Amino acid sequence: MQNADEYAESPQPRRITVERDGPMVVEGPVEVVTEDGTVAVSRRFAVAVCTCRRSAAYPWCDTSHRARPPRSRGRGEDRGR
Numbered sequence: 442m443q444n445a446d447e448y449a450e451s452p453q454p455r456r457i458t459v460e461r462d463g464p465m466v467v468e469g470p471v472e473v474v475t476e477d478g479t480v481a482v483s484r485r486f487a488v489a490v491c492t493c494r495r496s497a498a499y500p501w502c503d504t505s506h507r508a509r510p511p512r513s514r515g516r517g518e519d520r521g522r
């Protein structure tokens with residue numbers, strides 16, 4: 442694991458791509474610490490981190506987010522006006 446000084450000297454910031462109603466795609470390798478302290482490690486070039494918490498492979502996305510209905514885009518939008 443890198444310390445704070447090593448991160449400060451990194452030539453490129455780590456890129457995280459946020460997908461609407463989907464995962465965050467993080468350039469790897471990466472460690473994710475879950476709320477119970479479990480550390481998940483991915484050494485892949487890029488990994489999708491689950492933001493919906495429906496993944497059976499949490500914290501990694503397993504595409505379960507695709508099964509949920511689209512989020513309301515604004516107040517009253519889903520009220521059948």
Ligand code: FES
Pocket residue numbers: 462463464465490491492493494495496501502503504505506507
């Ligand atoms: S974001 Fe894909 S399963 Fe949660």
